[in-house]
Structures are given as structure tokens and as C-alpha cells.
Amino acid sequence: MNIAFSKISKEPISFELKVDNLIFKGNLKRIDSKLVNCKGVIFGTFEHICDSCGSDLNININENIALIISDGIYKDSKESLEDVMEFFDNNINIKDILHSEVEAYKSDYFYCDNCKIYKGEK
Secondary structure (H helix, E strand, C coil): CEEEHHHCCCCCEEEEEEECCEEEEEEEEECCCCEEEEEEEEEEEEEEECCCCCCEEEEEEEEEEEEEEEECCCCCCCCCCCCEEEECCCEEEHHHHHHHHHHHHHCCCCCCHHHHHHCCCC
């Protein structure tokens, strides 16, 4: 799902994308000529493996997303700690944002119920 940077104004534009068992919905709002604010939520489930024993599990996700999206290389005069995603084809690819955020979420550790009991987490 691509949205052209030129279509985004100061009024929020809503979007919703469903991929497999995940839904990413939110809005895009122009900050300036090169920057767009993306606020939304990703929720649903995705398949993953237990980081201890390798068995399959389904992970529930419900994460708020707040990003600055840049049309080209991001340049900031003040050192910002905000999450920034750069696009270089004058379009914002919502599917790429979803994929990137889910992969970042997957970088955490996830354990199956058996391993949680073994580790004393349950």
C-alpha cells in the first residue's frame, strides 16, 4: 500500500492495512515539505519460535507506533531521538512500515509456555 507524499496534507489521512493476522491502522499528517508524522497501532498475532527450545508459537501484538517519515534523507538541526523512516521514491509504503515495526518487535525474547514454567516466569 503506497501513499504519495504529495497527497498528505496538514489534515490527517487515515489508513488501514491487513496482512495475514496483523492489522496496522493509523493516520499520516504533514509536518513540513519533507516530513510526515505517522501515528497508529499494530495489533493481531504472528508466528514466531520459542527463543529457548525452538517450538512454534503465536505471539499477540498490540503496539502503538509513532514515526517521522522522511521524503529522502532525514536531516534534523536538533538531535532528535524520534524514530525516523526514510523513503526515496516520493511514496510512503505502509507495508514496509508494518514489516519493519514487526521485525523490531520480534527482536525481543519470546518463550513458549513450557519454557516460561522452566524459567519460573509463569
